[in-house]
Amino acid sequence: MVKKGVWFSFIVLLLAGAVRLVAPLQNVVSWNAAATRILNSLLVFIFAVFMYQVFSYYVKSYSARRVVLYLLSLGAAVSIFFTFQGQIIALSISVGILAIAFTFIFQAPMLNLAAWIYIIVGNLFREGDRIKIGELKGDVIDTSIMSTRLLEVSGEYVVADAPSGRVINIPNSLFLSQPIVNYTREFPYVWVDVPIHVTYETDVAAAEKIITGVITRRMKELFPVIEKAFARFVRRHRASSAFVPINFNVIPKGFWMELRVTFPVPPKEQATITTQVTEEILRKGQSSRKIVFPKRGK
Template sequence: MKKEENKIIIYSFLFIVALILRIVGPNQAFFIWTKTISHVSHSIILIFFVLVISQIIAIFVRDYTLRRIANYMLFIATGLAIFFIFQDRLIAASVSLGIVAAAFTFIFQTPVLSLVGWIYLSMGRVYNTGDRIRLGNIKGDVIDVSPLRTKLLEIGGEYVQADLPSGRIATFPNSMLLTDEILNYSKFFPYIFADVPFHLTYETDFNFVFKLVRDIISKNIKNDRKDMENSFNRLTRRFGLKDEFEPIKFNITPSWTWVEFRVTFPLDPREQSNVLTKVTKDILEEFQKHPGKVKFPRGRAR
């Protein structure tokens, strides 16, 4: 309470001094009183007056929420009052500034949008250096981010079908962040779910296939399984999801003469090509060892 009272005394004193200067100022021969100085003096008087009212509110309004609302309304009213004080000056200045801003925006449209995209990237933390992302048709690992552009080590692309580095550096303006969808393969959950499909006949022992494939996948992801589960649980807690972590899932889709068997499991996106190749190879080798239980379509049946 004592602190607020001291502030009221100080602001009241400054308010009175500013008011006296406003009254006697135009009558002093040694001082040229212009319209701009008059506007500034009115604004200073208003600000000191508002500060006094604000401290009075702090003393008599004890509820925090009501005090904040009252102060917000007071400061909004002050801003509007100062705007109307300088209205004649602001209109002329705004027209000139509007013309300059329009020309500036037209000439530097792409750099300005790229800078806005960089601000959006920095505030939203959409991706960081080292993340694997896809932006539009471009996919790769982020190797450099500047205010105007982002560089990726391209993955896949025109000459490489697998998720492997193409050797090319892809550069795009940050303005694309404002228009294109962004997929981040590394943020929050640093794994992706990939699947391996097979065409099998209806005579296949699918219970045997389920167990066989589950054992092979479990062996391949054994070293990362705990980290996968922890990362997935952090993701669900962060976004309030109810899903439970199931590392290996099966799907069977019947067709006319065969069944499409598909297994889905998590893996490191940087190792996707190597892991899928190894898992597919291991599964095929085990399938071929059990021709009585695992049967592939042949000839026209396919």
């Protein structure tokens, strides 16, 4: 489909160019300055469409194509504006007046545009990334000049890290003033905690063996992949951290203890994996009798 569009735009561009060159010479129409400007504007528009079709044929990145579309549209608009503007002085005055008007009237849209450029050039995030800005968290589904849309995760009605079903529209200007957390861009994993509450009668060594064994079995295919990604991340940022797949800690909590285990998971699977791990730890602990869980009411 795109290839056909490229050829169609190319043929139309050739025909329009031929008309532009031949018509004034052959007196096909009553040719004047206005007709020249109109045809020149048409040529600029067709050329912009043709260039976008060619770029889209070779580049599949949605964000890159959108940037090129905006740049070509801006370039075509400026070219057409110059085509119909006769005097440089009048142009300068009109541009100055328009700039002042835009400053007051379109302050918010201009901030959104500047933030959009910042997002694209700074490579802050792209479609599919899970991000957090302020108290808002979700998966990026679209980024336009004015706003960014997120498929909300957690939020008002959902406690777990799962989609809430709501779409959040965030003005791009917010990204200029709020800290942004990207959970998937450079290192696409996050460390999560699984707390297990037990009594002091628990065999802590046996409990550690059971808990780490459950996690190791559940994550055996992912841990090597995560370790390689972590090594690349450390080299890129010249950090000195060592990869520790599982951290086990014992935290006294008055009349009971908290066995807290920390390990890395893909952020979009965090809720599922922690639930599965917790359920298996409870089953293993109850069957082994090495882990004693607090009784209700005690």
